[in-house]
Amino acid sequence: MLKPFAFLLCSVAIIFITSCANQVSPTGGEKDERPPHVVKSNPRNLTVNFSSDRINLTFDEYTQLADPAAQIFFSPALDGKPQYRLHGKTFSITHLGILNPNTTYSVSFGNAIKDLTEGNIMLNYQYVFSTGSYIDSFKIKGNVKDVNGKSSENLLVMLYSDLSDSAVAKHRPNYNARTDKDGNFAVDHVKTGIYKLVALNDLNFNLLYDGAGEAIAFFDSSITISDTTGFYKLTMFKPYGEKQKVISAESHQPGRILFSFFQPTQDIHVSNMSDKNATGFLEYSFARDTVTYWLNDLISDSIMLAVSDKNFSDTVMVRMKKANTSLHVSLPLFSVKTIINNFQQVASQPIVIQFSSPIAAINENKKIELLKDSLKQTVNRLEMVTDTISNKRFIAMHAIMEEKKKYTLIIPDSLFSDVYGRFNDSSLVSFSTLEKSELGNLNLKIAVADSSNLYFYEFRNKAGDLLGKHTLKTGTNNLVFTSMAPGNYYLRVIQDANRNNHWDTGDYWKHLQPEEIINYNGDISLRANWDIDIQMNISGLK
Template sequence: MSKKVLQLVSVSILLLFVVQCAKRGTPTGGPKDETPPVLVRADPPNYTTNFDRKEIRIYFDEYIKLKDISKNLIVSPPMDPKAQVSPQGSASRYIDIQITDTLTPNTTYQFNFGESVTDNNEGNEFPFFKYVFSTGDYIDSLNVTGVIRDALLQKPDEYVTVMLYEADSTYSDSIVYKDVPRYITNTLDSTVVFELTNVKEGRYKLVAMKDDANNYTFQPDKDKIAFYDGFIEVPTDSVYVLRLFNEQLKSETGRPKQASAQRIAFPFTGNPDSIDVKLISAKPEGFERLVTLKKGQDSLQYWYKPQVETDSLIFETYGNKQLLDTMYIRKRGLKPDSLQIQSVSSSLILEEPYLFNTTIPVVAVDTSKIKISRKDSTLVEAFQVNLFPEKLQMSLKFETEENESYSIQMLPEALTDFYDSKNDTLNFSASTKAYGDYGEYDLTLQGAADVQHIVQLVTEKGDVKREIIGAPGTTVFQFNRIEPGKYYARVIVDLNENGKYDTGNYLEQKQPEEVLYYPDLLDLRSGWYPKNTFILTQE
């Protein structure tokens, strides 16, 4: 074999070895690319004045994508029709903007892309990129900054839209229902602060909305809203705090539906306490009715007796004593309701009443037919029964002891429901824990105004577990026998002293009642008795 052939064989073997090694340990590449896209140029250039074009192109040094463009992109002032922006879904080396709206003279426009611009491969963001131009001789450069809060919840929503309306001769508060604002921005998904930039000097109404429809108009049945009292003057160095709230919807009733032989369901919106239902059909002698609402439901239940011997019923509904509607319903041959009683829980909290839910309002009780016994079979002699027919609930209150088991027996005819039906024999079991199985908590309010305060313990999801209403001047709120868990202490400044949180109303320019959260999460455990002092400061 010649020397040349040997060299060729050696080279071939070497190449084969290299290829095999490459197959066994193919490198995965160098360090991960963490460099965001770089803006190369824009046509027309960013911050162009006397702008008169219909198309804008913004070029980058690599392929980019636009992420969640419908949420991230804010065009201010809004355009109608909206500008067409690409790419959407695919990748491109440039952003293309097609403008079809007639632009307003002497106005600064801004395309704020938020966190949407990313490179195609690794998703590295080119954050908070703005393209700005003016149809006039100069770029407006003033700013308005602030913070978004939720009026009731601890954390505000994401992607809250913040708007400025010009307070000129055409302004009215109803503008938020029908017209788009002059300037807009949003809070994106990771911050509660906002900044409106490139604002012109002037007088404005400052409003924020959780606007899921992205139409920049207020829909009270869907949107949260916040507003600053009065108007703001730009330029300003103030930091504005806006509190988002859901309005109490206007009292209205929907189409009724027969739910059983002698029960009609009326869907409603608004405050149920302000709604009344009246039967205007001819009523038989001894006619009675009862309207109930079970917690968490959105329909009022209209119970009536005796049966009305007609094919249809005519009702009138009222909201705040004003006629809302006249409604007809054709009766069907449905089965009557039957009385059922169910305990809310098998656990009985010391010194707390024992609750029951009922399927029909219970209107009378014979306490001689209710027996409560301990685990040693001795009877509990003293107890109290409270009926809440409008809520379809009842309760038993008696002196309880630690680590005790109780048997509750309701003999036949102990309970009478709205239809004069009686119960069969009912048996329930409940047990208590030791005092040491619970926690206790004291919250002292410092700097509180001399008004009524409501202090609540709420879960991380916002569910109210315990509540104390303190008269004006009350500073110490003591919670006893609390189930171990994680809670936040929430303070409602109850200015009208009605014992509940009252929301705001935009047209009335009424702010919601102030709600404050103690900043630290309370991790309450068995046998713990923490105490906190909450220094109240108004925003």
């Protein structure tokens, strides 16, 4: 009788303990922020006379793999494709293939290895071995930025002992590394010698320069590696390519075709082979690799166009977007609007009028009127302005205005007609002018000490509108911008090596670096009733 009673007591006790435990919430501990740590490697890290076909790394905790084929890379690169396997706390790399004799290899892991619970990434660990009797210890460091000074992660940086230009296209590099998020790189464990230094946006991960589509950077001359102090700056650029071609020609709205070209164009000619009498209007993007073609044909299903430029010609068939009321596809309305910020205008600056489509004609029998109180002023001076940055159409309207006054602008109907033969509706805009105490002045001083190159400056507001552009002379250039609205402004100087007043990219095969773009790296923030002095020194190429 005692045994069943004892069993019953034990059961009750277990139920009681379990019940109590369920009523208490776990307090938990501090969040694990420690990445995995290698506690054992086989063969050992920094092994010489390496002959194994397998590398085993054992961690102090369970880990997970994240895209090892893309994240883990060998320098020099292996001929084959290694295999990656995770078993328990041990990570294995197998199928190393045939290794080069007397060569130091380094293995970097990127973001491939994380702990299992929190996803903490193992960073800055490198496994190194040599097939020879010693470990090479030389290294170089550097930085890669694009032409606008921006950095990218995981760009490929390569060293070649073959100094020929074709080496980057024919075979894999002797050593390689990847950039971090700031564009910095380090190529470690390099054998002393003379190398070609190249960086590449390797889109297909084949460690070769395939030309069009892949951005590239290169150091102008070969480099000699005999210590660990070398630091190299590279500028990444996307080349124009060898041959011009039309990438696409599409119609997304009636009467409008958008051309995309393989490289920038200077003077494209488009003729309508389907209708010799049809007329059109061309607009270039800022980079001049995209061109909008406005044409007055709104009914054709498709149009055959002949496109030509210097040393280039092509024909394209474009299926047109047609106006169709049943499908709710229509030509956008022809609109005219003024660009006046918060209904406030600087008295000394022109009023800007923006159009939704290109202007074909202005009716000289009609005038824009500007009213101040009961006084009426007729505006006679209209100046057409094109902004290739935003691909918009503008007219600058010059009028005599006083500070701190209220005005009403009257645009009569049918003053403007667009390329489709449509006329504008009448519009009325009321605004006030600012006084000098609400504005600021900018004094820009750009000193050019480099007499071997030509430069020009570009000055823009926060919206990207071009406020000034001009060639700079050698010496001091004083530029004054008065009565400017408060806000942020941007200044950059562009090298013009071929003196065409445009920025041009580089060409690896011709040993041409991209024309340098030098951005003013400080803040140009203008406040009301302020005068700001900005100085920029151009001493030559970086």
